[in-house]
Amino acid sequence: MEIRELLGLAALYFGVAFSTIGVIGMVRLPDVYTRLHASGKVSTLGLWGILLGAALLLEGVWPRAVALAVFLVLVQPIASHAIAAAARRSGVPMALNFRDDMPPIEELSGTEQP
Amino acid sequence: MARLTYIVSVSALLSAVWMGMTARVNWEGFAVGFLVSVMVVALVGTRKQATIKPSRLPRQVFSLVSYVIHSFIEITRASFDVARRVISPKMPLKPGIVAIATQDESEDETIAALSAHAITITPGQLAVEFDGAKVMYIHCLDIDSAKTADQEQAARLRKLRLILGKA
Known part of the structure; x- marks a missing residue:
């Protein structure tokens, strides 16, 4: 077995393990906001592992893998933020709340309701 | 030119x-x-978001590269941090929403958006809502991690201004 193949398989297993942890987090964590941490960040690293594995194991895939990795890290925070803002605006409460600095949504500028 | x-x-x-x-x-x-x-x-193309001058281009490219490497390390750390919290049987959570000032006098929306992006990929923090381009409301998995958030935001602002050529 080549060293390249070994590294590819290692990256692939790492990615799958991390994605599994992300799913465990989705099940275990108590509310929308904390679940977004698990689904977003952990799955970013998991997908990076899978992409790295694909780039090492298959021929001619690496440019697309790099493009996808960059695209993922640019877009994933936006998706997390959109879901969190939507949850907050529709008044989803936090299951565990140690501190909340945020005023009601009507008092913020730039968030006029239609 | x-x-x-x-x-x-x-x-x-x-x-x-x-x-x-x-x-x-x-x-x-x-x-x-x-x-x-x-x-x-x-x-x-409009030059509203970024100013690029020939004399400063090498420095801008250098700070962009260092910013990307820094972000990569932060994402890895964030993932391991969240993974550790999720797996441990007791789940050490102390979540809450913390207000952080953008610290940008010009209230530039590009800088506000980019620093929100940077915050969302740092360990256990997630931008939830904005007050114009002045204040960000951040959901933290552990509110103790937000104690140094103001210094971090100042450093981030300096880097982003260097990259966009607004320093």
Whole structure:
């Protein structure tokens, strides 16, 4: 077995393990906001592992893998933020709340309701 | 001159994206991407978001590269941190929403958006809502991690201004 193949398989297993942890987090964590941490960040690293594995194991895939990795890290925070803002605006409460600095949504500028 | 530098550097960046998307990493792919990018950028490109000057371009590129490497390390740390919290049987959570000032007097929306992006990829923090471009409301998995958030935001602001040529 080549060293390249070994590294590819290692990256692939790492990615799958991390994605599994992300799913465990989705099940275990108590509310929308904390679940977004698990689904977003952990799955970013998991997908990076899978992409790295694909780039090492298959021929001619690496440019697309790099493009996808960059695209993922640019877009994933936006998706997390959109879901969190939507949850907050529709008044989803936090299951565990140690501190909340945020005023009601009507008092913020730039968030006029239609 | 600044306009020409802007067109060339943005086109170089866009043709790198093009080479990645089409999986054609050679001079042919670069030339096709570059030609189309130059036409598009010359027609619709505006320099509102970033100022690129020939004298400062090397420093801007250098700070962009160091910013990308720093972000990569942060993402890895964030993932391991969240993974550790999720797996441990007791789940050490102390979540809450913390207000953080953007600290940007010009209230530039590009800088606000980019620093929100940077915050969302740092360990256990997630931008929830904005008050204009002045204040960000951040959901933290552990509110103790937000104690140093103001210094971090100041450092981030300095880097982003360097990259965008507004320093």
